[in-house]
Amino acid sequence: MSARVDVRKTYKLYIGGKFPRSESGRSYEVMAAPSGRRATPRFLANAAMGSRKDARDAVVAARKAQPGWAGATAYNRGQVLYRVAEVMEGRRAQLVQDVRDSEGLTPTRAEAVVSAAIDRWVWYAGWSDKYPQVLGGLNPVAGPYFDISAPEPTGVVAVLAPQSSSLLGLVSVVAPVVVSGNTCVVLASEERPLPAIDLAECLATSDVPGGVVNVVTGRTAEVAPWLASHRDVNAIDLTGAAGADGVVWGDLELAAADNLKRVLRPGGSGAEAVEPDFEATPDLSRLTAFLETKTVWHPKGR
Amino acid sequence: MPDPSDLSTPSPAAVCVYGDMVPFAREVIGDRAVNIAAVATAFPSGRASRAVKLADTRDAVANGADEIDMVIDRGAFLAGDYLGVFREIAETKEACGDARLKVIMETGELVTYDNVRRASWLSMLAGGDFIKTSTGKISPAATLPVTLVMLEAVRDWRDATGEQVGVKPAGGIRTSKDAIKFLVTVSEVAGEEWLTNEWFRFGASSLLNDLVLQRQKMTTGAYSGADYVADDAPSGY
Numbered sequence: 001m002s003a004r005v006d007v008r009k010t011y012k013l014y015i016g017g018k019f020p021r022s023e024s025g026r027s028y029e030v031m032a033a034p035s036g037r038r039a040t041p042r043f044l045a046n047a048a049m050g051s052r053k054d055a056r057d058a059v060v061a062a063r064k065a066q067p068g069w070a071g072a073t074a075y076n077r078g079q080v081l082y083r084v085a086e087v088m089e090g091r092r093a094q095l096v097q098d099v100r101d102s103e104g105l106t107p108t109r110a111e112a113v114v115s116a117a118i119d120r121w122v123w124y125a126g127w128s129d130k131y132p133q134v135l136g137g138l139n140p141v142a143g144p145y146f147d148i149s150a151p152e153p154t155g156v157v158a159v160l161a162p163q164s165s166s167l168l169g170l171v172s173v174v175a176p177v178v179v180s181g182n183t184c185v186v187l188a189s190e191e192r193p194l195p196a197i198d199l200a201e202c203l204a205t206s207d208v209p210g211g212v213v214n215v216v217t218g219r220t221a222e223v224a225p226w227l228a229s230h231r232d233v234n235a236i237d238l239t240g241a242a243g244a245d246g247v248v249w250g251d252l253e254l255a256a257a258d259n260l261k262r263v264l265r266p267g268g269s270g271a272e273a274v275e276p277d278f279e280a281t282p283d284l285s286r287l288t289a290f291l292e293t294k295t296v297w298h299p300k301g302r
Numbered sequence: 303m304p305d306p307s308d309l310s311t312p313s314p315a316a317v318c319v320y321g322d323m324v325p326f327a328r329e330v331i332g333d334r335a336v337n338i339a340a341v342a343t344a345f346p347s348g349r350a351s352r353a354v355k356l357a358d359t360r361d362a363v364a365n366g367a368d369e370i371d372m373v374i375d376r377g378a379f380l381a382g383d384y385l386g387v388f389r390e391i392a393e394t395k396e397a398c399g400d401a402r403l404k405v406i407m408e409t410g411e412l413v414t415y416d417n418v419r420r421a422s423w424l425s426m427l428a429g430g431d432f433i434k435t436s437t438g439k440i441s442p443a444a445t446l447p448v449t450l451v452m453l454e455a456v457r458d459w460r461d462a463t464g465e466q467v468g469v470k471p472a473g474g475i476r477t478s479k480d481a482i483k484f485l486v487t488v489s490e491v492a493g494e495e496w497l498t499n500e501w502f503r504f505g506a507s508s509l510l511n512d513l514v515l516q517r518q519k520m521t522t523g524a525y526s527g528a529d530y531v532a533d534d535a536p537s538g539y
Contacts, residue, residue: 056525059525226524229523229524229525230524230525231522231524231525231529232525232526232528232529233527255524
């Protein structure tokens, strides 16, 4: 009997609920992170090298999906996002393997990271029908009005995913964006993109509508400026500028200012960007960074 | 003025309105070099008696329309009443006076390419100045193969008679990239003489927005968005 031929996965982009190759036709080699005694880099896979046009297509998909996603009830969004965590649990083996290879972790550590990532997703999913209660409310005003403030999603958010923390970090930046009804275009970690495509497969097989999360893999320095300057993007999370080759986050912030995007700066101080510790207990700051406040004055008799 | 932020943007060849809106369109357009086309003959269904259709046409012309867009009676055409369709087009052409007549065949309802070819030929025999695919109200509207058939028809018509007839695909062409494919087809099939807005046009409500977006991208270097163009794009015309 002849040896069985490997059936290996083609890692593609995730745009509008589909998995296209890059329109540019390019791909790049993804290597395993060095670990243990192994000295020479080990080839993992070819990932699609997304172009500015892929990013543009992703923005179009995100824009199209945004009103529907924001219009879903908070309860429904919470249920749908919880379902993602369920699917991640079902794909645990693959996630562990890719996190292990990408980040050079021991099996035990990789298991712990994947567990933390799934728990993080559940934590944010739970906020979908709670954050409006915490962040909105009745305002006391000196007049015969009910005055109500309610948080609303910002719109389409470009997310530079963390370069090091390829799954826990990714979940920690994507979940808070979409839970409130934003849609996003995620630029995956340049050197560690495989867990991002795994997550995309989880999203595609749960009930998240196509276009809510779009994942582009490729060179951060090449694609990020196009997202930063894109007029149809409402906000940008620069977290992944930390440790990205050839990326000056100040330039991206400058480009983003052109159409008054909301900008979430990367961690660290000054020009030096530092990737945050995603193992730390999260708070609502990433969620609130991509919200607008709508205030309604409603007259009442007196 | 398709893009108020860039006055160098060329204007469309014509704007297309209902017959009673022609005076209003004239007021808005002023003396700019943009024709006013009016839809007539019970657009978009084409369901009215001959007398009403002709009156509709004369009314639009009297209101000052430069061009008339008529729809053929698809029911009659599909039933094989070619003479009836021919007469209706010919009478409408007469009612147009100096206005150019575009004949909308609503190719999405003609079922076969043979029918498209036949309807094209019929329209040209009856005196149509332009053959146009669709009202934009039904789907499918303008497809590339249908447009190819029509371009072959006008090419053959000119070979046979020496008269040039215009072609207008309308509806369903939404991006500049699509438009380029059509323009290449025009050049390859009919020839370069058709590559002016006198002889080839797009029904362009949504295409125009995309073109403006592309121009803005070329000017600013950043991808633009729908917030920066007119948000009024139903399909069609």
